[in-house]
Amino acid sequence: MGVLVHVRNLLLALCLVLVLGFLYYSAMKLHWNSWGQDSHFVTNPFDAGGQSLGLEYDRLGFLLRLDSRLTLELNSKYTNFTEGACKPHYAATQMTAIFPRFMKPAPMFLDISFKRWARIKDFPPPFGIKGQDNIIQRILETTKEYNLTPELNSRSCKRCIVVGNGGVLANKSLGSKIDEYDVIIRLNGAPVKGYEKDVGAKTTIRITYPEGAIQKAEGYEKDSLFVFAGFKPQDFKWLKCIVYKEKVVS
Numbered sequence: 203m204g205v206l207v208h209v210r211n212l213l214l215a216l217c218l219v220l221v222l223g224f225l226y227y228s229a230m231k232l233h234w235n236s237w238g239q240d241s242h243f244v245t246n247p248f249d250a251g252g253q254s255l256g257l258e259y260d261r262l263g264f265l266l267r268l269d270s271r272l273t274l275e276l277n278s279k280y281t282n283f284t285e286g287a288c289k290p291h292y293a294a295t296q297m298t299a300i301f302p303r304f305m306k307p308a309p310m311f312l313d314i315s316f317k318r319w320a321r322i323k324d325f326p327p328p329f330g331i332k333g334q335d336n337i338i339q340r341i342l343e344t345t346k347e348y349n350l351t352p353e354l355n356s357r358s359c360k361r362c363i364v365v366g367n368g369g370v371l372a373n374k375s376l377g378s379k380i381d382e383y384d385v386i387i388r389l390n391g392a393p394v395k396g397y398e399k400d401v402g403a404k405t406t407i408r409i410t411y412p413e414g415a416i417q418k419a420e421g422y423e424k425d426s427l428f429v430f431a432g433f434k435p436q437d438f439k440w441l442k443c444i445v446y447k448e449k450v451v452s
């Protein structure tokens with residue numbers, strides 16, 4: 203009897219040690235995962251490496267001062283800041299430095315496999331596609347191309363530029379400089395024709411939402427990728443009407 207009790211106590215103690223060990227191990231894993239690239243765990247960046255770097259983050263986890271020693275990691279990784287040098291993954295690395303919880307929940311552009319991306323299914327637009335599944339499915343069924351050209355896609359490093367619409371480029375003659383980039387992104391109805399000297403002549407991607415879209419078919423560059431940014435449910439209806447040549451009823 204005495205031996206049995208002893209064994210039971212020993213087993214209990216062992217159990218407890220195992221549970222504690224498991225908890226300790228999980229905590230370590232969580233801790234490390236919070237700094238991994240594909241982290242799905244949200245932890246406070248204050249308790250991780252940020253403190254030792256002297257970086258401060260706000261409540262949501264964004265770096266407070268963008269001019270603080272953010273470039274520590276970047277400098278060691280990207281030493282070549284020669285003009286024109288391509289820096290692979292530079293933008294993603296910088297984003298991770300600014301916002302350590304940064305992750306890519308889905309590919310850049312939705313394709314017909316979009317229902318696989320669980321995380322975007324939980325939120326209505328603009329944060330996800332909840333409630334829009336059927337309409338998106340119908341739009342994507344008839345979409346022939348979902349991506350950049352194979353030539354662009356095959357490059358290991360692409361230099362990208364987003365040309366804004368604020369007018370600062372007027373009379374700056376930066377057109378040829380802009381055209382040197384591999385991927386030139388323009389927004390909404392930004393004109394190119396007649397302004398090539400200042401804004402460049404190439405357009406790789408034109409990102410548009412309904413209110414800002416070019417109204418005439420001739421206005422779109424034949425070889426550019428039309429990227430639709432849907433913010434609200436009506437936006438998806440609008441695109442479906444265009445794709446299926448239906449009349450838009452508001």
Ligand SMILES: *[C@@H]1O[C@H](CO)[C@@H](O)[C@H](O)[C@H]1NC(C)=O
Binds near residue numbers: 282283285287
């Ligand atoms: C930096 O990039 C430039 C342009 O691509 C290249 O000519 C130069 O050799 C690179 N320097 C180093 C140190 O890698």
Ligand SMILES: *[C@@H]1O[C@H](CO)[C@@H](O)[C@H](O)[C@H]1NC(C)=O
Binds near residue numbers: 372373
């Ligand atoms: C650009 O130059 C033209 C011609 O010199 C001038 O009429 C125009 O006002 C200038 N625009 C800006 C924004 O400086």
